[in-house]
Amino acid sequence: MNNVIVAASGKGGTGKSTVCVGLAVALVKQNKRVLLIDCDCGMRGLDIMLDVEEEILFDCSDAVSGNCKPADAVYRSRNMDGLYLMAAPFDTDNEISPSVFCQLVSELRDNYDYVIIDSPAGLGSGFSTAAAPADRAIIVTNAEPTGLRGALKIRRRLLELDKSDIQMIINRFDRQQFELLGCYRDLDEVIDAGCTRLAGLVPNDMRLSSIMQNGCAGLNWCPSSTVFDCIARRLEGERVPLAFKG
Numbered sequence: 001m002n003n004v005i006v007a008a009s010g011k012g013g014t015g016k017s018t019v020c021v022g023l024a025v026a027l028v029k030q031n032k033r034v035l036l037i038d039c040d041c042g043m044r045g046l047d048i049m050l051d052v053e054e055e056i057l058f059d060c061s062d063a064v065s066g067n068c069k070p071a072d073a074v075y076r077s078r079n080m081d082g083l084y085l086m087a088a089p090f091d092t093d094n095e096i097s098p099s100v101f102c103q104l105v106s107e108l109r110d111n112y113d114y115v116i117i118d119s120p121a122g123l124g125s126g127f128s129t130a131a132a133p134a135d136r137a138i139i140v141t142n143a144e145p146t147g148l149r150g151a152l153k154i155r156r157r158l159l160e161l162d163k164s165d166i167q168m169i170i171n172r173f174d175r176q177q178f179e180l181l182g183c184y185r186d187l188d189e190v191i192d193a194g195c196t197r198l199a200g201l202v203p204n205d206m207r208l209s210s211i212m213q214n215g216c217a218g219l220n221w222c223p224s225s226t227v228f229d230c231i232a233r234r235l236e237g238e239r240v241p242l243a244f245k246g
C-alpha cells in the first residue's frame with residue numbers, strides 16, 4: 001500500500017491543513033477509512049477543523065512516549081464516519097524524531113486506507129519528521145512567486161529525503177487576481193515554475209474557509225468539494241479531468 005501522504009509547503013499559510021481535511025473528507029466519501037495526523041507540533045489546528053477539540057486527551061507525542069496506546073490517541077470525527085484524527089501536541093518541547101514517528105505510523109497504517117499527515121511550514125526538523133513515513137507528498141502552493149519558491153525548496157528537501165512521488169496542488173486560485181498580479185502568463189507557466197506534476201487546482205473559496213473553521217460539517221456543499229472529490233479520485237489512480245480549471 002502506497003497511501004501515507006504528507007502535505008508540505010515551504011511557505012506558511014498556503015492551505016496545507018485545509019487541503020488535508022478536504023482530501024480526507026473526499027476519500028471518506030469514496031468509502032475509504034482515513035486517518036489524519038496533525039504533525040504541526042505546537043500549532044495544531046486539525047482538531048478544530050474536525051470539531052473534536054474538546055475531546056482530545058492524548059496526542060501523537062503521548063502515543064510515542066508510551067503515555068497511551070497509539071489507538072487511544074485516535075479520535076473519530078463527529079461529522080463523518082470513517083474519518084479519524086491524531087492530534088499534534090500543544091507544546092513544541094515534545095519534538096518527535098523521524099524514526100519514532102515512522103514506527104508510530106507503521107503501527108497504525110494497516111487500520112486505514114489512507115494516512116494523511118499535515119506538516120508544519122518550512123524546512124525544519126518538524127517537517128523532516130512529518131515527511132519521514134510518507135510514501136507520497138503533496139506540495140500545496142498558491143500561484144505566486146513566493147509560494148512557488150517555497151514549493152521548489154520543499155521539493156528539493158523531499159528529494160533529499162528520498163521522497164520522489166511528489167504532486168502539487170495550486171490552492172486559492174482566483175483568475176481575476178492572477179491576471180491582476182501578472183506574474184505568470186498562464187497556469188502552465190505556474191506548473192512549470194513548480195517543476196511538479198499537478199494533482200489539482202483549488203479555487204479561492206471563502207465558504208470552504210468558513211466551513212473549515214467550524215468543524216468541516218457542510219463541506220459537501222461548498223464549491224470546492226467537487227474539486228477535492230476529483231483530486232481524491234486522481235490519488236486513487238483514476239484518470240479524471242480537473243474539476244476546476246480556473
Ligand SMILES: Nc1ncnc2c1ncn2[C@@H]1O[C@H](COP(=O)(O)OP(=O)(O)OP(=O)(O)O)[C@@H](O)[C@H]1O
Nearest residue numbers: 012013014015016017018121172203204205206209
Ligand atoms: N481554497 C481556499 N479558499 C479560501 N481560503 C482558504 C483556502 N485554503 C485555505 N484557506 C484559508 O487560508 C488560511 C490558511 O489555511 P491553512 O491553515 O489551511 O494553511 P496552512 O498551510 O496549513 O498554514 P500553516 O502553514 O500555518 O500550517 C485559512 O484561513 C484557511 O481557511
Ligand SMILES: [Mg+2]
Nearest residue numbers: 016017040045
Ligand atoms: Mg496548517
